[in-house]
Every structure is written in structure tokens, then in C-alpha cells.
Amino acid sequence: MPLNRLWPYSPVVRHRQESWRILLAGDNAVGKTSFAYQCSEETFKECYDTSLQEEHLVELDCDEIPATILLLDTWVAQACDIGIDDEIIPSGHAFILMYSVTSCHSFKDIVNMYHQIRKLKRGSNPVFALIGNKCDMRSSREISFNEGAALAQELGCQIFLETSAKTGENVQLVVSNIISELRKAGNRRTQMLNPMQLLRLSLSITKLWSSIIRK
Ligand SMILES: Nc1nc2c(ncn2[C@@H]2O[C@H](COP(=O)(O)OP(=O)(O)O)[C@@H](O)[C@H]2O)c(=O)[nH]1
Ligand SMILES: [Mg+2]
Numbered sequence: 452m453p454l455n456r457l458w459p460y461s462p463v464v465r466h467r468q469e470s471w472r473i474l475l476a477g478d479n480a481v482g483k484t485s486f487a488y489q490c491s492e493e494t495f496k497e498c499y500d501t502s503l504q505e506e507h508l509v510e511l512d513c514d515e516i517p518a519t520i521l522l523l524d525t526w527v528a529q530a531c532d533i534g535i536d537d538e539i540i541p542s543g544h545a546f547i548l549m550y551s552v553t554s555c556h557s558f559k560d561i562v563n564m565y566h567q568i569r570k571l572k573r574g575s576n577p578v579f580a581l582i583g584n585k586c587d588m589r590s591s592r593e594i595s596f597n598e599g600a601a602l603a604q605e606l607g608c609q610i611f612l613e614t615s616a617k618t619g620e621n622v623q624l625v626v627s628n629i630i631s632e633l634r635k636a637g638n639r640r641t642q643m644l645n646p647m648q649l650l651r652l653s654l655s656i657t658k659l660w661s662s663i664i665r666k
Contacts, residue, residue: 470519471633472542473626476564477549478557482584485616486549487524490626495617511623513630520626540571545578545629552583552599552613553591565606578632580610580625587615 475483484505488494491507509520525539546568550557561581568577581603583594596613603611609632614621 469634469637470521471544471630472521472523473545473547473629474523474525474540474543475547475549476525476568477547477584478551478554478560481549481551481554481557482616483524483549486547486582486584486614486622487522489616489619489622490522493619495619509626511626511630513627513634518630520630522626540568543568543572543577544633545580547580547582547625547629548608549582549584550594550599551585552594553585553588555593558583558594558598558602561602562606576636578610578629578636579606579608580612580629581606581608582611582625583613584616586613586620587618 475487477483485495487505487507488496491509505524507522507524509522511518511520523539523543548561548565550561565579568579581599583596583599586592599613600611602608610625610628612621612625612628614625616622
């Protein structure tokens with residue numbers, strides 16, 4: 452019998468079944484597509500076909516528990532122009548706000564993007580990761596680590612990291628940190644069960660135990 456039918460409330464089963472949608476948002480050419488390929492296939496190409504939206508399936512273990520991620524490579528500004536934001540953005544559990552450390556312009560765009568997402572996710576509290584990509588390009592850096600960290604703090608982003616989609620530096624770490632934050636949020640939700648849900652939960656547990664004992 453599948454474990455999830457035997458014990459649907461087991462934290463292990465819950466995590467086995469978990470799958471999250473993470474949306475990549477950022478200015479053109481900051482490295483979103485490269486990041487998504489590095490994350491899903493551990494490869495880097497100098498040039499990718501430009502497409503508005505692509506989905507990458509990433510399976511990884513975080514704290515030794517498997518998780519499935521659907522990484523959506525999009526661009527919020529474009530998405531808003533053609534009106535797909537209404538369905539795509541609200542479906543995201545977490546958002547990677549990406550700028551390039553070599554581009555002041557892409558850094559300035561972040562605040563606007565953050566507010567657009569917040570507006571479309573009204574009522575919920577998604578995980579935000581502010582990511583400064585292209586950290587391997589040391590000689591062309593325009594945004595310092597401290598400037599990035601300060602913006603992350605100002606916006607209340609749970610995660611701030613600098614990455615290189617080229618070398619792979621910190622790429623997997625971004626995703627596993629996001630999963631940890633999503634799990635923390637999930638745990639908070641389960642702690643906030645209302646009395647009716649608690650009653651139903653204890654009835655199911657009692658029923659389950661009595662059927663096991665009878666056998
Ligand atoms: N050196 C370096 N180049 C990068 C990095 N990430 C992306 N690029 C390059 O930046 C350009 C734009 O990348 P792309 O992934 O298409 O950006 P997107 O428009 O945000 O999807 C391409 O020429 C990539 O090869 C990185 O971390 N380091
Ligand atoms: Mg792209």
C-alpha cells in the first residue's frame with residue numbers, strides 16, 4: 452500500500468509529494484535563462500533561444516528530502532505587456548528577482564518588479580529571493596554585494612545571494628534555500644489549523660489506528 456494512503460499526514464510523505472512553482476523575474480539579459488539551464492541541466496551556453504516563457508523541471512534533495520521544482524523562466528515586464536501576468540504570477544510560490552551585478556539598470560528595475568508581483572499576489576506571502584547574477588564578471592561589476600544585501604533587507608526578501616549562471620556558483624543553493632523557506636512557511640500553516648480542522652485530523656487518525664488494530 453502506498454505510504455501516503457497509510458499515513459497521509461506523515462511529514463515525510465508530505466515532503467515527497469511537494470512540488471513548488473518558482474518564477475524567475477528580471478530585466479532582459481541578466482541571465483534568467485542561463486540560470487534555469489544551469490539549475491536543471493548543469494550546463495551553460497553563451498547563447499540561448501530567446502523565448503518569453505519556458506518551464507524547467509528540477510528535482511533535488513533539500514535536507515535529504517526530495518523536492519520537485521517547476522522553474523518558470525519569464526520576464527515580468529513582458530508578461531504584463533501581453534497580459535499573461537494575471538494567471539502566471541499568482542501561481543508562483545516563490546519569486547527569484549534577478550539583476551546582473553554588471554548592470555545598474557537591471558538593479559533599479561527590481562523595486563518596480565517586486566511591487567508588481569506583490570500587487571498580483573495580494574493576500575498571500577510568497578518567498579522572495581533577490582539574486583545578483585554574473586558575479587564571475589569581477590572587472591565589470593557595477594553593484595556591490597552590500598548594495599544588494601541592503602535592497603534585500605529593505606524589500607524583506609528572505610534570501611539574498613550572488614550567483615554565476617556561468618560557473619554554477621550558488622545556483623543550487625538559491626533553490627535549496629527557497630525550498631527551506633517554503634517548508635518553513637508550510638509548517639507555519641499547519642500550526643495554524645483551526646479547531647474544526649484539528650477535530651477532523653484527530654478523527655482521521657483515530658479511524659486509521661482503529662482499522663490498523665482491527666487487522
Ligand atoms: N559571465 C557570465 N555571463 C552570463 C551569466 N549569466 C548569463 N550570462 C550571459 O548573459 C547573456 C544573457 O543571458 P540570458 O540567460 O539569455 O539572460 P535572460 O535574458 O535574462 O534570460 C548571455 O550572453 C549569457 O551567456 C553569468 O553568470 N556570467
Ligand atoms: Mg531568457
